Amino acid sequence: MAERNADPILDLKETSTGLSRREFIVRAGFGLVAVGAAGCSSHTSEAAADTRTSLPDRVYIVMSLASQKEVIANGIANHVVGKFPNQDCPIAIRAVPARYLMELFPRENTYTIPLNGWIFGIATSGVPFDPTGPFWSTTPGNTWQFEVMSTVARPYLGLDGNNAHVQPNGEYHYHGIPYGLVSTLLRENVGRAPLLLGWAADGFPIYGPWGYTDPMDPISPVRLVRPGYQLKTGARPLDAPKGYFDGTFVEDYAFVTGSGDIDECNGRFGIVPDYPGGTYHYYLTASFPFIPRLYRGTPDISFTHPLPGPDAIPPALQNIG
Numbered sequence: 001m002a003e004r005n006a007d008p009i010l011d012l013k014e015t016s017t018g019l020s021r022r023e024f025i026v027r028a029g030f031g032l033v034a035v036g037a038a039g040c041s042s043h044t045s046e047a048a049a050d051t052r053t054s055l056p057d058r059v060y061i062v063m064s065l066a067s068q069k070e071v072i073a074n075g076i077a078n079h080v081v082g083k084f085p086n087q088d089c090p091i092a093i094r095a096v097p098a099r100y101l102m103e104l105f106p107r108e109n110t111y112t113i114p115l116n117g118w119i120f121g122i123a124t125s126g127v128p129f130d131p132t133g134p135f136w137s138t139t140p141g142n143t144w145q146f147e148v149m150s151t152v153a154r155p156y157l158g159l160d161g162n163n164a165h166v167q168p169n170g171e172y173h174y175h176g177i178p179y180g181l182v183s184t185l186l187r188e189n190v191g192r193a194p195l196l197l198g199w200a201a202d203g204f205p206i207y208g209p210w211g212y213t214d215p216m217d218p219i220s221p222v223r224l225v226r227p228g229y230q231l232k233t234g235a236r237p238l239d240a241p242k243g244y245f246d247g248t249f250v251e252d253y254a255f256v257t258g259s260g261d262i263d264e265c266n267g268r269f270g271i272v273p274d275y276p277g278g279t280y281h282y283y284l285t286a287s288f289p290f291i292p293r294l295y296r297g298t299p300d301i302s303f304t305h306p307l308p309g310p311d312a313i314p315p316a317l318q319n320i321g
Contacts, residue, residue: 055081056095060126064104068300069203071100073126075171079180082160084172088314089158094170098128099302106203106297108280112265113202113295117307120291121206121282123174123198125181127164129206129284130173130305131291133157134312136241136249136321144241145250146317148175149290152248156314163290176290177209192273193222200282202297207272208284211261215270216278227285228260229253241321248320253288266292 058076062069074095084093100122120129133146133153146153149163158165163176178197185195194207214220232245232254245252255264262268266289267282275281282292 055093058126059095059097060124065101067104068101069104069199071102071122071126071199073098073100073122075127075173077125077127077162077172077178077180079125079162079178079184081162081164081172081180084158084160084166086158088156089165091166091168092170093166093172096167096169096171100201101300101302102199102201103203103297103300106280108269108296109298113299115293115295117305118201118299119173119303119305120293120295121198121200121303123178123181123206124196125178125184125198127178127181128171128173129198129291130167131175131289131293132305132308133175133250134308134317135310136313138239138321142239144321146313147247147250147252147288149288150247150249152246152320153317156316174291177284177286182209194225194272194283196272196274197284200292200295200297201299201303202295203300204267204280204282204297205272205274206282206284209286211283212270215261215268218271218273218276225262225283225285226260227262227266227283227287227289228255228257228264229288230256230259243321247288250289250293263296265294265296267296 055076056074058078059072059074061072074097076095081093085091115132117132120131122128131148133148135143135145137143148154148157159175162174162178162180164172164174164178166172181197182195189195193210195210196205197208198206200206209224210222211225212218212220213223231247231252235244241249247253262283265282266285267280269278269280271278272281280296284291
């Protein structure tokens with residue numbers, strides 16, 4: 001059994017971005033939750049968890065085939081994780097072997113493809129990016145998806161300091177920026193920003209949380225990438241969950257062209273350290289959608305994933321709406 005040691009909670013040395021880790025977290029809107037800190041959510045705050053967690057050995061293999069990239073992983077992270085089971089996620093982490101395929105030379109489509117419950121991508125830690133939350137519904141076809149990262153839903157879903165929790169089958173997965181992975185990459189890739197965090201199901205790379213101010217100029221200043229989604233205004237429709245558009249549900253948001261740095265897929269074309277000639281690439285962001293909810297390319301079926309069932313809604317959220 002492998003044991004994983006906690007990172008120092010705060011490292012105030014300047015990174016290549018010009019921001020200390022404390023400054024990054026504050027500016028990202030997460031108070032003093034440290035990059036790389038383990039934790040699990042309580043109903044009032046991000047609570048510290050065990051800093052040593054026994055887990056199965058990690059498997060993470062990347063290979064290039066004739067026209068595809070192959071990733072073999074078992075979902076065991078290369079960084080500290082929170083305590084599982086916990087009060088709001090009573091499931092232990094297990095090794096869940098998986099084989100993912102994606103295009104080695106992906107192409108942008110002229111249209112977007114909704115996530116529809118699929119795994120968005122696989123992180124370089126070997127953990128899936130799986131942002132889909134449980135659904136509110138009163139009649140078939142009228143469904144609203146809880147935003148797991150919202151202030152309403154998050155406290156009851158047992159997320160740790162990596163914005164992750166565990167599926168019923170024991171699969172650990174991310175719903176937002178994985179701070180433990182970011183911390184690991186900062187140590188391993190000093191001077192390299194943005195950080196390569198993984199690959200999407202369509203083969204395009206996933207970066208974040210920083211990007212170049214000018215996407216075609218790698219010597220331009222680095223800053224947190226801003227998504228283009230904003231809350232809708234007013235009250236939800238009569239056949240929707242009661243209340244105002246407050247971010248509790250994915251459908252509370254709309255993309256506003258020109259309001260951020262990236263497109264509706266949370267991506268853009270530009271130069272990044274691993275692609276000096278430029279490529280389309282996605283970003284994980286500190287605000288909605290956190291993990292992209294649309295594909296720019298064509299996802300591989302190896303990333304298919306069932307939608308959450310009615311039993312996925314914790315009791316505290318069942319009366320909303």
